[in-house]
Amino acid sequence: ETGVTQTPRHLVMGMTNKKSLKCEQHLGHNAMYWYKQSAKKPLELMFVYNFKEQTENNSVPSRFSPECPNSSHLFLHLHTLQPEDSALYLCASSQEGGRAGELFFGEGSRLTVL
Amino acid sequence: AQSVTQPDIHITVSEGASLELRCNYSYGATPYLFWYVQSPGQGLQLLLKYFSGDTLVQGIKGFEAEFKRSQSSFNLRKPSVHWSDAAEYFCAVGVSNDYKLSFGAGTTVTVRA
Numbered sequence: 188e189t190g191v192t193q194t195p196r197h198l199v200m201g202m203t204n205k206k207s208l209k210c211e212q213h214l215g216h217n218a219m220y221w222y223k224q225s226a227k228k229p230l231e232l233m234f235v236y237n238f239k240e241q242t243e244n245n246s247v248p249s250r251f252s253p254e255c256p257n258s259s260h261l262f263l264h265l266h267t268l269q270p271e272d273s274a275l276y277l278c279a280s281s282q283e284g285g286r287a288g289e290l291f292f293g294e295g296s297r298l299t300v301l
Numbered sequence: 302a303q304s305v306t307q308p309d310i311h312i313t314v315s316e317g318a319s320l321e322l323r324c325n326y327s328y329g330a331t332p333y334l335f336w337y338v339q340s341p342g343q344g345l346q347l348l349l350k351y352f353s354g355d356t357l358v359q360g361i362k363g364f365e366a367e368f369k370r371s372q373s374s375f376n377l378r379k380p381s382v383h384w385s386d387a388a389e390y391f392c393a394v395g396v397s398n399d400y401k402l403s404f405g406a407g408t409t410v411t412v413r414a
Contacts, residue, residue, distance in 0.1 A: 279344075279345075290337075292346070
C-alpha cells in the first residue's frame, strides 16, 4: 500500500482537452514533486512544492500548470498538450524539501495525448 | 551539477544467479546515493541509500550496494535473484543542500527461469 496516491492511473486526451492529474500523500511530508518519466530517459523533475510554495519550475511549458492547495495535495492541470507529452507522470513526496532525502513515489498517471 | 550514468540498459539473469547493476556518478563532493526499483505499472520504491559512514549499504529485498569514492561508483548487488526481481532499477544522486535528485536512465532486469 502506497502512502502517495495518484489519480487517474490512465488518461487519454486530445490535444484540445483540459484535464487534471491529482496526487495525495498521507505521510505528513512537507515537500511534493511532479516528475515526468519517458521511455529510456532519466526521470525529469518538473515542479517542486515545499510547504505549499513552489520552489522549482524546471523550464516546464506553460501547458502544464501545477497547483498545491495544501501540503497533502498536488495537482497538475493539463491543457493543449502535444503528443510528445505522452508519458508516465509521477508524483512524489519527501519529509523536507531543503535537502536530498528519500522520495516516496505514487504509482503514476499514464498519459496518452492523441 | 551532479549526474548519473547507468551503463547497462538491459540485463538478463537466471533465477538464482547473482546480479550486479552498475552506477557511476559525477559530483565533486561526497554525494547522497540512492537505488530505486520500479516494477511494471508501479511507482518507484527505495531499495537503499547512502549518506555517510559504512560504504557497504544493506537494503530491502536482499539487495546491497557499495560506495567506491575512487571509482565514483555505487553498484547494486544481489547474491541470488528471484523471479520477482524482474523490474527496472534506477540509481539517483543528490547533494546535502539541494532537494533535487538526478536519476539515471535505468536498467531493466529480466529474470529467466
